[in-house]
Amino acid sequence: MAQIRLVNVSKRWGSYVGVDNFNLDIADAEFLVLLGPSGCGKTTTMRMIAGLEDVTEGEIWIGDKIVNNLEPKDRDISMVFQSYGLYPNLSVYENIRFPLRVRGIPKAEHHERVMRAAAMVELGPFLERRPAALSGGQRQRVALARSIVREPNAFLMDEPLSNLDAKLRVSTRAQIKNLHHTLKRTTIYVTHDQIEAMTLADRVVVMNKGLVQQLGTPTEIYDRPANTFVASFIGSPAMNLIDGDVTDGIFRAEGMALPIPLGVSGPITLGFRAEDVQVVPQGGQLSATVYSMELLGDATLVSCRIGPALVSIRAAKDFRTQIGAPLHVAIPPSAVHVFDRSSGQRLSDNTGLPAQATSSKTGAA
Amino acid sequence: MTDIANRRPLALKTLTTVFLVIWLIAAAFPFVWTVWGSFKVEADFFSRQSWWMAIEGTRTQAQTGSAFTLQGYEGAWIKNEFWKAAINTMIVTLSVTIISLTIGTLGGYALARSGYRYAFWILIAALVFRAMPHITLVSGYMLPFFELNIWGVLPTTIIVLVAINQPFTLWMLHSFFLSIPKDLDESAMVDGCTRFQAFRMVIMPVMWPGVITTGLFSFLLGYNDFAVTSMLLSQQNQTMVPKIASFLGSIQNEGNVMFAVAAVVSATVPLFILVLFFQRQIVSGLTAGAVKG
Numbered sequence: 001m002a003q004i005r006l007v008n009v010s011k012r013w014g015s016y017v018g019v020d021n022f023n024l025d026i027a028d029a030e031f032l033v034l035l036g037p038s039g040c041g042k043t044t045t046m047r048m049i050a051g052l053e054d055v056t057e058g059e060i061w062i063g064d065k066i067v068n069n070l071e072p073k074d075r076d077i078s079m080v081f082q083s084y085g086l087y088p089n090l091s092v093y094e095n096i097r098f099p100l101r102v103r104g105i106p107k108a109e110h111h112e113r114v115m116r117a118a119a120m121v122e123l124g125p126f127l128e129r130r131p132a133a134l135s136g137g138q139r140q141r142v143a144l145a146r147s148i149v150r151e152p153n154a155f156l157m158d159e160p161l162s163n164l165d166a167k168l169r170v171s172t173r174a175q176i177k178n179l180h181h182t183l184k185r186t187t188i189y190v191t192h193d194q195i196e197a198m199t200l201a202d203r204v205v206v207m208n209k210g211l212v213q214q215l216g217t218p219t220e221i222y223d224r225p226a227n228t229f230v231a232s233f234i235g236s237p238a239m240n241l242i243d244g245d246v247t248d249g250i251f252r253a254e255g256m257a258l259p260i261p262l263g264v265s266g267p268i269t270l271g272f273r274a275e276d277v278q279v280v281p282q283g284g285q286l287s288a289t290v291y292s293m294e295l296l297g298d299a300t301l302v303s304c305r306i307g308p309a310l311v312s313i314r315a316a317k318d319f320r321t322q323i324g325a326p327l328h329v330a331i332p333p334s335a336v337h338v339f340d341r342s343s344g345q346r347l348s349d350n351t352g353l354p355a356q357a358t359s360s361k362t363g364a365a
Numbered sequence: 366m367t368d369i370a371n372r373r374p375l376a377l378k379t380l381t382t383v384f385l386v387i388w389l390i391a392a393a394f395p396f397v398w399t400v401w402g403s404f405k406v407e408a409d410f411f412s413r414q415s416w417w418m419a420i421e422g423t424r425t426q427a428q429t430g431s432a433f434t435l436q437g438y439e440g441a442w443i444k445n446e447f448w449k450a451a452i453n454t455m456i457v458t459l460s461v462t463i464i465s466l467t468i469g470t471l472g473g474y475a476l477a478r479s480g481y482r483y484a485f486w487i488l489i490a491a492l493v494f495r496a497m498p499h500i501t502l503v504s505g506y507m508l509p510f511f512e513l514n515i516w517g518v519l520p521t522t523i524i525v526l527v528a529i530n531q532p533f534t535l536w537m538l539h540s541f542f543l544s545i546p547k548d549l550d551e552s553a554m555v556d557g558c559t560r561f562q563a564f565r566m567v568i569m570p571v572m573w574p575g576v577i578t579t580g581l582f583s584f585l586l587g588y589n590d591f592a593v594t595s596m597l598l599s600q601q602n603q604t605m606v607p608k609i610a611s612f613l614g615s616i617q618n619e620g621n622v623m624f625a626v627a628a629v630v631s632a633t634v635p636l637f638i639l640v641l642f643f644q645r646q647i648v649s650g651l652t653a654g655a656v657k658g
Contacts, residue, residue: 001609041558050555051554051555052551054557071554072554072555073554073555073556073557073559078555079551079552079555081548081551081552082548083546084548085546085548085551086552087549087553087567087571088571089570098553098556099556099557102553102556102558102562103556103557143552146556149554150557156555292380
């Protein structure tokens with residue numbers, strides 16, 4: 001009942017394009033994350049859905065009606081702002097009650113609903129305080145309670161965790177995930193933090209420069225990035241991307257030789273994730289000297305330089321080496337992603353290389 | 366704090382203290398002198414023999430039998446109907462303040478939240494009008510007002526003062542509104558408010574310090590204005606400031622100048638009380654304007 005549909009939605013300010021031809025169907029009760037670097041149009045998209053920004057072109061549907069010309073208050077949505085947007089002159093209780101008050105919901109229901117919303121985000125002891133007397137995390141929870149008190153059709157959240165410290169972010173993230181599970185409402189969540197996107201989302205929309213780069217489940221986006229932008233944006237560390245040339249089915253870059261049986265030739269960008277490859281004592285497809293070594297606790301991150309690219313390799317937690325020491329890395333064919341060098345688009349369509357390549361590769365190695 | 370102050374060289378300390386004392390005397394003396402003198406007769410306060418007479422009140426003693434007299438106040442307030450001027454001032458300043466604030470809050474809010482270019486040009490135009498000397502506007506008004514037969518009455522003056530004051534109110538409130546984050550309006554609108562409800566229920570409660578400060582400045586403008594009120598009000602509708610001027614303009618009559626002195630003191634005292642009472646708001650308002658422009 002609260003599907004949200006965006007049809008060819010664009011937003012332009014003069015000649016500047018904020019969002020370009022955005023198409024998206026969001027299912028009822030889905031948790032959708034808009035992910036991208038700052039200035040990519042993700043917040044603009046959300047604000048258009050909320051009605052805070054006019055749509056230049058296209059249609060936005062909420063449920064079974066076009067909402068392009070509806071005021072925000074008539075769209076039956078609620079929103080959590082990055083800066084919380086709490087009313088400084090009202091107590092926490094009155095802040096949470098505000099949506100009920102202005103929408104003329106019968107007074108008798110107010111108290112119960114406010115208390116229920118406050119309990120959901122564990123705000124009980126703070127109800128009489130002013131927002132100024134709360135910590136950042138508590139303010140964020142007031143904003144959450146205010147958005148859920150009315151139980152609208154859809155929740156919009158604009159980087160709600162970005163002003164919190166790292167530890168609080170993790171616990172509030174879990175709380176949001178749990179709230180979504182309890183309330184079962186369509187939720188659109190904007191963030192530039194790929195970990196938030198991976199942990200919270202049913203589906204993720206990766207955006208850059210106003211364009212949708214990829215739409216998919218977190219696993220799809222992680223395992224099969226559609227282009228080099230997504231590959232370099234998702235993951236920590238991001239996917240290693242190495243420019244090189246394919247001649248006679250062999251990819252070559254400085255210190256690297258790797259068969260690519262895709263029928264492509266010429267310049268490509270090759271990608272692999274740090275955890276999909278292994279450090280080996282001899283041989284391997286990549287040989288270089290160690291540039292840096294970082295201990296992460298659960299693993300050791302070794303990096304080396306291939307031309308201008310810094311390549312990270314995840315090794316076992318007890319692996320130790322010296323900066324400047326030789327490094328050999330085995331790259332299994334299933335780990336390899338191939339992208340067109342000029343357009344950045346993905347060329348290999350499975351995770352890694354085709355199956356028959358695996359056997360020939362193993363032979364070569 | 367005190368440690369740093371104590372570490373200063375003695376010479377510098379003496380110098381600053383002396384400077385402050387001189388400055389304080391220079392600033393306060395005219396006012397103290399006027400208040401003191403307002404209880405004397407003209408022959409004392411404007412004595413040609415010795416200014417010491419104004420302090421001792423020799424002639425006052427001789428004429429009234431006491432060192433202090435209320436003659437000046439009696440003449441101004443009762444005989445010359447200064448109370449009428451006081452009431453007129455009250456009507457004019459209160460009306461100017463209320464009308465300016467109503468238009469200023471609505472307009473300032475609209476301009477602060479408008480994404481359009483014209484908002485900027487409206488503010489620039491307002492600034493230009495603000496920069497003009499008041500008297501230049503008034504000279505243009507005179508003839509039409511005579512023609513329309515609306516010269517000399519209070520409502521006309523109020524409208525003109527509002528027009529003169531509005532650019533300033535608009536600027537000041539505009540910058541106050543800019544300092545209130547847009548998220549507040551937006552969350553109110555998502556929570557179910559119309560634009561006007563968001564303004565009334567969410568923004569205005571946060572805006573009170575700004576409104577009070579701007580209101581004070583509007584009040585002072587209306588209260589202190591001479592150019593407009595002296596040109597646009599008929600004799601019987603005069604407010605306090607032009608009334609004082611007309612006392613001073615008729616000094617050939619013995620004692621009239623004392624009416625002016627008494628009236629000056631009467632007009633200044635309410636301002637002192639007002640400024641003392643609202644000094645915190647005035648200072649914060651001044652700095653807000655300074656930072657936000």
